[in-house]
Amino acid sequence: MRSAPHARLTGTGSCLPEQRLSNQDLVERLAARGVETSDDWIVERTGIRFRHFAAESQTTSDLALTAAQRALDDAGVAASDLDLIIVATSTPDMVFPSTACLLQAKLGASGGAAFDVQAVCTGFIYAISVADAMIRSGAARTALVVGAETFSRLLDFDDRGTCVLFGDGAGAVVLQASDTPGILSTTLHADGQHAPILCVPGQVRGGAVQGHALLTMDGQAVFKLAVNLLDQAAREVLDQAGLTTADVDWLVPHQANIRIMQSTARKLRLGMDKVIVTVDQHGNTSAASIPLALDAGRRDGRLKAGQRVLLEGVGGGFTWGAALLQL
Structure with a gap:
């Protein structure tokens, strides 16, 4: 009897909006609002030097479309071959339908399943885990998984502790059924008790925004949780695969903050020369950050066929x- 198929990554793509803001550009914008910060302050605390903001007319699905087309081209796959589209996003085009359905229409790839996953910055990990399970079960054979965000529209530009951190962008991967192992293991977790430390506590009710519809964050609390939980998740997937950190060729973490990435690598006893870092170029792009980093690493030749790559968010x-x- 034939064994269950594996899900294998066959293509990657990315999209960053044309508008690119340096720290100094943002410093000047904030100064006009009476908010003081500096390039040195931002770099020292976050490692971020640039971020991209979507144009007024650009939607999350627009960014997702460009990234998706590039991933499909890289994989040599036609949009008509897709039987699954998952978009990880916290900034959908509209309340409904899903951004995945809107992307499916733009791709001209109707018929297969399409839905969004909302797990904020862990969204891409959740999405590829779901796609992996569906391919392994036989429910899908060719999947497009996208992380796409227009986070600039959730930012409070009177709060220098958060508005300097985030940017917009999209990254995409194509996963296909294969007899060769590709995704070796995954692990997912959540603890809703910590919802207040990072949230956008608003909603649409009766056609109007209720509550506070901008991002709020307790940075110190997030940092303390993040480092320990990322270490825990990394060790779980390695244990599942019967491997150790010595077997990891590259770490591709969520690009939130260079200090978090450095602390995580140190806990795993991985040198920073084994970590793909792109946070300096586009800031925290939430669900888009891991696929953006994956695509950057593949296109500049660091990530090669046969290597083991650890993703975490x-x-x-x-x-x-x-x-x-x-790979």
Whole structure:
């Protein structure tokens, strides 16, 4: 009897909006609002030097479309071959339908399943875990998984502790059924008790916004939780695969803050020369950050066929998870 198929990554793609803001650009914008910060302050605390903001006319599905088309081209797959589209996002185009359905229409790929996953910065890990399970079960054979965000629209530009951190973008991967192992293991977790430390506590009711519809964060609390939970998730997926950190060629973490990434790598006893870092170029792009980093690493030649790559993320919810891939 034939064994269950594996889910294998066959293509990646990314999209960053044209508008690119340096720290100094943002410093000047904030100064006009009476908010003081500096390039040195931002770099020292976060490692961020640039971020991209979507144009007024650009939607999350627009960014997702460009990233998706590039991933499909990279994989040599036609949109008509897709039988599953999952978009991880916290900034959908509208309340409903899902951004995945809107993306499916733009791709001209109707018929397969399409839905969104909302786990904030862990969203991409959640999404590829679901796609992996569906491919392994036989429910899908060719999946497009996208992390896409327009987080700039959730920012409070009177709060220098959060507005300097985030940017917009999209990253996408194509996963296909294969006899060769690709996604070796995944793990997902959440603890809703920590929801208040990172959230957007607003909603639409009766056609009007109720509550506070901008991002709020307790940075110190998030940092303390993040480092320990990322270490835990990484070790779980390695244990599941019967491997150790010595077997990892590359760590591709959620690009939130260079200090979190450095602390996580140190706990795992991985040198920073084994960590894909892109946070300096686009800030925290939430669910888009891991696939953006994956695509950057593949296109510049660092990530190569046969290597083992550890993905990990943590985000509002509080959510966290990891995935171990063999390229």
